[in-house]
Amino acid sequence: MNENMQQYLEKAQVLIEALPYIQRFNRKIIVVKYGGSAMVDENLKKRVIEDVTLLKLVGFKPIIVHGGGKEISRWVGKVGMEPHFVNGLRVTDEETMEVAEMVLGKVNKSLVQMVEQLGVRSIGISGKDGALLKVEKKYAQGEDIGYVGEIKQVNAEILYDLLEKDFLPIVCPVGLDDAYHTYNINADDAACAIARAMHAEKLAFLTDIEGVYKDPKDPSTLISELCVEEAEKLMAEGYIGGGMLPKLQNCIDAIKNGVSRVHILDGRIPHCLLLEIFTNRGIGTAILHEKESRYYDGEQ
C-alpha cells in the first residue's frame, strides 16, 4: 500500500470512529454555552462555530446560548463605569443594563452571521423574543444586585419550533419580568434553564480554562470527573471562585434535573467540542450524577 492510500485509510478510520457517537446523538438536543471568555480570539471563534455547525449537519440539534461578559465589561469601562460582580454575577444598574443589552445583541448577530456563512440557517433571539425567558429579580446572598434575573419560566415551544424548521437557534441572555422590565441573566443560568426545559441530552460549557481546578494556580489539580456531591463540597469549601461559581452551580442543577451529560470544556482548544463528542479523549471536566466512568462505548 502506498503512503497516500495509508493516509486516506487513516482519515476514513477517524470518520468511521464517529459513527457510534453520531448514532447516539442523532436528533438529540445539545445545548452549547459559549462563554465570552472563549470568544476573544476570532480564529477560535470560527472553530467553535464550525464545530456547532457540523453537529447540526450530521443530525444533532444544537442550541447555542452565548455570553459576552468580557465584552460587556470592556464597554462598561468605555462609558466610564467600573464593572462589579458578586458571586460571579454582574451588578446591573439601569445604565449597565443598557450597555449589556447592546453588547449581547451585537455578539448574538455576529454568531448568527458566522453560522449563516457556513450555509446553515440560524436565528438569533434574546430571552425577550416570544417571552422565551421570564424572570424574577435575583439576589446574590441577600444582596440587591439590580436588574439581574432569575429564570422562572422558559417558553420552550419557541425553540422547538425553530428546531422543527431546521434553524440553529442562538440565544442571548436577556429576559423580561412580569412587569416587562429588562433583566440581565447570567449566561450559564440561561444555558442550564434552556437545557432543562428542552430535555437536552448534553450541556457543554465552553470557557477559557481547562476545566475545574482544586487550585486554579496549579495545573496539576485539574479535575476530570466531578460528581454532584464532590462539586458541592468544593464550592462549600471555597475552592471555586469568580465565573466558575455560577457555572458549576448550573452544572449540578442540570445533572440533578435530567440533563444526561454536562461538561466544562476549554474553548481555547481548537475543536474541543468535536473532541469531546466524537472521541473518548476525556478533555475538560465532566460533571456526573455519581461516580461512574465518563466514557461510553456508543452502544448504550
Ligand SMILES: Nc1ncnc2c1ncn2[C@@H]1O[C@H](COP(=O)(O)OP(=O)(O)O)[C@@H](O)[C@H]1O
Ligand atoms: N476552581 C476553579 N477552577 C477553574 N476556574 C476557576 C476556579 N475558580 C475560579 N475560576 C475562574 O472562573 C473563570 C471562568 O468563568 P468566566 O470567566 O465567567 O467564563 P465564561 O465567560 O466562559 O462564563 C476561569 O477563567 C477562572 O479564572
Ligand SMILES: CC(=O)N[C@@H](CCC(=O)OP(=O)(O)O)C(=O)O
Ligand atoms: C447577571 C450577569 O452576570 N450577566 C452576565 C451576562 C453575560 C455572561 O454571562 O457572559 P459570560 O458567559 O461570558 O460570563 C454579564 O453581565 O456578564
